Amino acid sequence: MGDKQIAYILHCSVVPDEFYKDAIRESVVSTGFLDLFPQFFNMDPNAKMTEGLTCENLYEKYNRVPWGVSTEDFLLPMTDRNKLLEKKDFLIYTWGCAADPDEEYIETIYMAVRDVDGKMLHSGVDYQFDEGINYHYVPPAQYKWEIAGRYNQCWFANAMRSVDDGFELANVEAPLSNCIPITLDKPCFTHWFKGPGCSLFIGPSHEKVYQDLVGIFNVFNKDQIGYFEEFISPTNKQKIVNEFNWRRTVRPFWKPIVDHFYSKELV
Numbered sequence: 324m325g326d327k328q329i330a331y332i333l334h335c336s337v338v339p340d341e342f343y344k345d346a347i348r349e350s351v352v353s354t355g356f357l358d359l360f361p362q363f364f365n366m367d368p369n370a371k372m373t374e375g376l377t378c379e380n381l382y383e384k385y386n387r388v389p390w391g392v393s394t395e396d397f398l399l400p401m402t403d404r405n406k407l408l409e410k411k412d413f414l415i416y417t418w419g420c421a422a423d424p425d426e427e428y429i430e431t432i433y434m435a436v437r438d439v440d441g442k443m444l445h446s447g448v449d450y451q452f453d454e455g456i457n458y459h460y461v462p463p464a465q466y467k468w469e470i471a472g473r474y475n476q477c478w479f480a481n482a483m484r485s486v487d488d489g490f491e492l493a494n495v496e497a498p499l500s501n502c503i504p505i506t507l508d509k510p511c512f513t514h515w516f517k518g519p520g521c522s523l524f525i526g527p528s529h530e531k532v533y534q535d536l537v538g539i540f541n542v543f544n545k546d547q548i549g550y551f552e553e554f555i556s557p558t559n560k561q562k563i564v565n566e567f568n569w570r571r572t573v574r575p576f577w578k579p580i581v582d583h584f585y586s587k588e589l590v
Contacts, residue, residue: 391569474500
């Protein structure tokens with residue numbers, strides 16, 4: 324790594340932690356949406372690193388920012404009550420890219436949907452649960468407007484992963500497209516999404532996710548449409564746009580770079 328490198332940090336369990344420390348230390352700026360330091364440095368700000376740096380020095384070089392979203396691609400208008408109800412053909416929209424359907428809680432979601440006799444819309448890897456009964460498969464979307472349309476067909480969207488990615492785009496995209504995202508009640512997710520009021524938080528164990536989903540699906544019906552309308556109201560959507568649009572999230576990334584390359588040391 325060179326002195327002028329930029330690092331975007333995505334934690335992966337198969338990569339040694341020392342790699343991330345080196346990436347941060349040797350880069351002009353590093354950024355990511357995870358709080359890496361409690362895990363990597365055991366919350367010890369005085370722990371000595373190589374080259375005389377401390378964890379505190381490294382923390383100053385790491386910018387924790389959310390992923391930005393092209394909010395204009397998902398910002399669907401609120402229709403009137405009857406039109407909104409007509410569009411909701413499915414309980415939940417899910418998608419999967421893993422061979423194991425429960426890495427993204429897909430099988431757990433399917434069991435909950437089946438047990439309340441609902442319907443789920445799924446794309447990505449086809450897990451072939453019971454095509455046409457409680458499980459409906461569609462090929463992966465090619466365009467963002469297709470994804471927005473699928474959100475709009477469903478009451479809820481899956482934003483859960485068993486790995487601690489810490490940022491699932493459905494938490495932002497779905498409510499802009501008139502759909503409530505459901506995510507895990509874990510710090511890496513609540514840090515970003517609890518404040519703006521984006522998501523419902525459940526789990527995080529598979530057993531608790533199943534129980535919570537059945538509870539949500541059983542009590543949620545057209546009589547609760549007022550709650551749904553409040554969740555995806557223009558006011559709440561604007562809060563999400565303000566928090567997660569690219570124009571806002573990119574600023575903490577570029578400022579350290581500009582400061583570095585225009586510093587007096589390099590003039």
